[in-house]
Amino acid sequence: MEALYAITTGILTASGVYLTLRGRTFPVVVGLTLLSYAVNLFLFSMGGLTTHGAALVGTNDQYADPLPQALVLTAIVIGFAMTAFAIILAMRSRGDLGSDSVDGNRTDREDPRENKA
Amino acid sequence: MQHLPIFPVLLPLVVAIILLRKREGADPVRRTISITATALLAVVGFWLVTQVAGGETLVYRLGNWQAPYGIVLVADRLSAMMVFLTALLALGSIIHASGGEDNQGSNFHGLFHLQLMGINGAFLTGDLFNLFVFFEVLLLASYALLMHGGGKARVQAGVHYVVLNLAGSSLFLIALGVLYGTIGTLNMADMAERVSQLPADRQGLVRAGALLLLVVFGLKAAILPLYFWLPRAYSSAPAPIAALFSIMTKVGIYAILRVFTLIFGEQAGGLAHLAQPWLWWGGLATLAMATLAVLSARDLRMQISYFTLISIGTLLCGLGMESTDSRGAMLFYLVHTTLINGGLFLLADLIADQRGKVGTRIVRSRAFKYTTLLSALYMMGTVSSAGLPPLSGALAKAWLMSTATLSEGLWLWPLLLLSGLAGVVAASRAGSTVFWRHSNGERVSERLSRSKLVGAVLLLSAAPLLVILAGPIGGYTQATAEQVAATEQYRSAVLGNVTSVAPGASADAD
Numbered sequence: 001m002e003a004l005y006a007i008t009t010g011i012l013t014a015s016g017v018y019l020t021l022r023g024r025t026f027p028v029v030v031g032l033t034l035l036s037y038a039v040n041l042f043l044f045s046m047g048g049l050t051t052h053g054a055a056l057v058g059t060n061d062q063y064a065d066p067l068p069q070a071l072v073l074t075a076i077v078i079g080f081a082m083t084a085f086a087i088i089l090a091m092r093s094r095g096d097l098g099s100d101s102v103d104g105n106r107t108d109r110e111d112p113r114e115n116k117a
Numbered sequence: 118m119q120h121l122p123i124f125p126v127l128l129p130l131v132v133a134i135i136l137l138r139k140r141e142g143a144d145p146v147r148r149t150i151s152i153t154a155t156a157l158l159a160v161v162g163f164w165l166v167t168q169v170a171g172g173e174t175l176v177y178r179l180g181n182w183q184a185p186y187g188i189v190l191v192a193d194r195l196s197a198m199m200v201f202l203t204a205l206l207a208l209g210s211i212i213h214a215s216g217g218e219d220n221q222g223s224n225f226h227g228l229f230h231l232q233l234m235g236i237n238g239a240f241l242t243g244d245l246f247n248l249f250v251f252f253e254v255l256l257l258a259s260y261a262l263l264m265h266g267g268g269k270a271r272v273q274a275g276v277h278y279v280v281l282n283l284a285g286s287s288l289f290l291i292a293l294g295v296l297y298g299t300i301g302t303l304n305m306a307d308m309a310e311r312v313s314q315l316p317a318d319r320q321g322l323v324r325a326g327a328l329l330l331l332v333v334f335g336l337k338a339a340i341l342p343l344y345f346w347l348p349r350a351y352s353s354a355p356a357p358i359a360a361l362f363s364i365m366t367k368v369g370i371y372a373i374l375r376v377f378t379l380i381f382g383e384q385a386g387g388l389a390h391l392a393q394p395w396l397w398w399g400g401l402a403t404l405a406m407a408t409l410a411v412l413s414a415r416d417l418r419m420q421i422s423y424f425t426l427i428s429i430g431t432l433l434c435g436l437g438m439e440s441t442d443s444r445g446a447m448l449f450y451l452v453h454t455t456l457i458n459g460g461l462f463l464l465a466d467l468i469a470d471q472r473g474k475v476g477t478r479i480v481r482s483r484a485f486k487y488t489t490l491l492s493a494l495y496m497m498g499t500v501s502s503a504g505l506p507p508l509s510g511a512l513a514k515a516w517l518m519s520t521a522t523l524s525e526g527l528w529l530w531p532l533l534l535l536s537g538l539a540g541v542v543a544a545s546r547a548g549s550t551v552f553w554r555h556s557n558g559e560r561v562s563e564r565l566s567r568s569k570l571v572g573a574v575l576l577l578s579a580a581p582l583l584v585i586l587a588g589p590i591g592g593y594t595q596a597t598a599e600q601v602a603a604t605e606q607y608r609s610a611v612l613g614n615v616t617s618v619a620p621g622a623s624a625d626a627d
Binding site for chain 1: 287290
């Protein structure tokens with residue numbers, strides 16, 4: 001299970017980093033979202049992976065570390081708010097700057113129809 | 118007073134909630150509430166400083182849970198000083214903002230206090246995960262404030278700032294995950310205890326986690342490869358926000374100082390001083406780049422942003438140096454540079470108001486009325502920032518240079534002095550253009566907003582005041598440096614029930 005978990009987190013991170021480095025705001029926002037998913041998975045696993053263990057001491061011999069679960073909840077909430085903000089910002093910059101490039105100074109040359117939509 | 122350490126977090130939160138109730142406009146009532154609350158925060162900050170000046174470490178356990186399990190707020194000399202400094206800077210900014218800037222968009226005052234809450238929380242928390250949470254609070258508020266009033270330049274700078282900081286937050290969480298997985302705790306005092314007993318096979322991972330943290334804090338503090346967002350963001354932000362932002366980079370500096378002396382400091386065994394070389398060379402490189410860049414600035418606010426970068430380079434060098442004395446000098450420089458650079462941003466806005474369409478660009482403009490007053494203030498600020506005697510910058514830089522060892526001095530002295538020279542050249546060129554080169558025609562007399570002026574003067578008056586009060590303040594920063602170096606006191610205060618007294622307790626403080 002560890003290997004599957006690690007590979008999933010790795011692929012998510014790689015995709016996130018790749019998309020974050022793109023030149024347009026939409027892929028960047030998607031990239032940041034993927035990155036935050038990967039981070040949440042990573043945080044969740046930081047206390048070690050336990051199967052069939054409740055986060056309660058005393059009910060079972062095996063119990064999961066409750067702290068990462070609490071932390072990942074916080075991280076999810078914050079990440080969610082940040083993503084919402086980033087999307088609004090991307091739309092705002094598209095409207096204000098007339099381009100969805102992250103630098104805001106190039107016009108949309110690739111697809112002129114985008115402007116009308 | 119037992120609950121004092123949580124006041125600087127609760128007060129802005131409550132005020133922010135009150136102020137957020139109505140979105141639009143900034144009427145006199147809300148301005149009064151906002152300014153009064155900030156002044157009150159300054160009083161609380163000063164009170165906190167007087168409480169800890171003797172060397173006690175105040176520990177506030179939320180819900181009275183014992184330290185490694187519960188959440189703690191810790192106020193020692195360093196935290197108290199930063200909280201007080203934040204409040205002073207905020208007071209100047211908010212008075213300036215009440216001159217009309219707060220009316221450019223909605224919710225200015227509420228967001229301003231939320232940001233103060235985040236900053237104060239970051240300074241006071243004794244737990245790495247809570248440091249992350251408070252970072253997010255201050256960042257979210259700063260995203261909105263940076264784009265307050267809108268406009269192309271702000272949105273453009275905002276996209277970079279937001280994306281970079283979101284990526285930074287992800288890195289922060291990864292670092293926290295690695296550190297928790299290997300050390301087993303996120304309470305800073307507890308981490309410091311455990312890191313010394315770490316088995317050798319885990320040291321590599323911990324080192325990776327620690328250096329990831331350095332990258333995150335370096336992004337906040339703007340170390341060389343990570344500073345490119347700063348000039349644009351600071352120069353396009355509304356003036357009071359740019360002024361408040363000059364404490365934001367110091368949040369990064371504070372976090373580096375705290376984490377890399379408390380957790381990865383003297384006692385950390387194989388991991389001791391692992392950030393030191395990065396900070397030293399990174400600081401020197403930042404200093405060198407900013408020195409060149411300040412000469413190339415074509416806009417007053419851009420120039421002040423590079424002044425800020427010079428100061429960050431200097432601070433990082435101070436962090437990277439070996440002796441505790443240089444840490445004390447660096448903290449004195451931090452107080453000086455935060456207030457002066459904040460004041461300069463406010464002053465630039467006053468100048469822009471007078472010059473009309475030209476704004477802060479360094480080009481010929483129409484003649485304006487308050488040239489003498491504004492140019493005198495500008496000269497005071499830049500002379501102090503560049504580090505010419507007799508103002509505070511010279512004192513701070515001289516103290517820092519005097520604490521350098523020979524091999525450190527060989528690098529630090531020339532770079533620091535050259536950065537001062539570049540600052541003087543850039544400021545005198547900009548000043549002579551802005552204040553003396555006018556197009557022919559009528560002298561325009563725009564209204565000089567009184568509250569904007571008061572805000573700027575309040576912050577710039579730090580330049581002479583820091584010289585006059587250099588004795589007590591220097592003594593306090595020196596004692597702070599000694600306390601930061603004596604980590605066992607912090608650990609025993611947080612983990613045990615004792616409030617022990619620092620070795621440098623006899624040093625007098627204001």
